Amino acid sequence: MLNLNDLGRLLIMAKKTESTLKNMLVALFVIAFISSTTLGYVYEFTKGPISDARLKKKVEAIKIVVPEFTNNPNLDSYKIPSDMPDSLECYPAYKDSTLVGTAIRTFSDIGFSKRIYLMVGFLPNGTIHNISVLEHSETPGLGDKMDKKKSKWSEQFNGKNPESYKLKVTKDGGNVDAITAATISSRAYAQAVDRAYKAYMANKK
């Protein structure tokens, strides 16, 4: 009987391939070829679920930030210019063909680390309905309190109209209470919302 250990010993005893140029080229080529083929298959296999997961996240964020709707905001989306070269994506929400709100994917670069992405929902009159964080890399325990899962901080924006509600932290003369020990993150959050509001009002149909 050939058990696993004997098989292993046989493999060890197999003669070691010598380091000639031809052997090295062949070995590396074969390994790279097998690897890339495998990865190609795995990529094809996971491509669908990955884009589904991304879409689901976006749709969920839209559902949170605008009132109940009946259309598919993802299909009706359009782009509006902002004060930066990157344009903002808008997802209008209709209930029985009346506009009930618009979700805008906005961003800010003045955060503590990478770019922050938010989904901000405006009612047709410009009032903020709700905000959801899409992506951020702020400090865990401090700046990440902007996320609803971590704290209720972001609820202070709900129901405010930026016409009278100044989207700046109190330190800079605005109306936004900054997160304790995370003024920079709060400033970025307020800037992103402000960017979305200005772009929305400027491009209102």
Add this chain to the structure above:
Amino acid sequence: MSKINLVTKGFLKENAVLVLFLGLCPTLGTTTSAINGLAMGLATTFVLIMSNTVVSLVKSLIPDMVRIPAFIVIIATFVTVVELTMQAFVPELFEVLGLFIPLIVVNCIILGRAEAFASKNNVFDSILDGLGMGLGFAFALTILGAIREILGSGAIFGMKFFSGDGMLVFVLAPGAFLVLGYLIAITNKINSKKA
């Protein structure tokens, strides 16, 4: 060395993090909570077992002079498989660990085991070694994450038992070093008693 020993040595005697001090970057970076530590540990375990198996299978076919690039390609393949799979099926987890998953490629534990163990031993032993070292790594990361989560946010595996903030420093980088230091001290104590 007995087969059982191959698996258990990764937990205390040769624990990658607490005794060999390998792979400290993901250790310190991902262990802000117990579940993150566990997930990172299990992802590394999977890659370690798979790469140990393959390296051990092809070791006599790879010329010595190109063994390192060959091992790296094998490891990177499995890491990418893990990355794509996590992104597709557990996107919430991927968001937290995303940055650290590609770094598994350069985790010294994996190349270290491929070079020091799998390229010299048979397939079965290599799988056991990968399993042991990987679970030991996961074990250390989970403990580290649990302690930081309890002290830093008053919760364990996401379940809050303490209202309020806890000691923030433990969620931040300095807390990782503090807790790791104490864990290393405790491990040394246990190991020196055994010896």
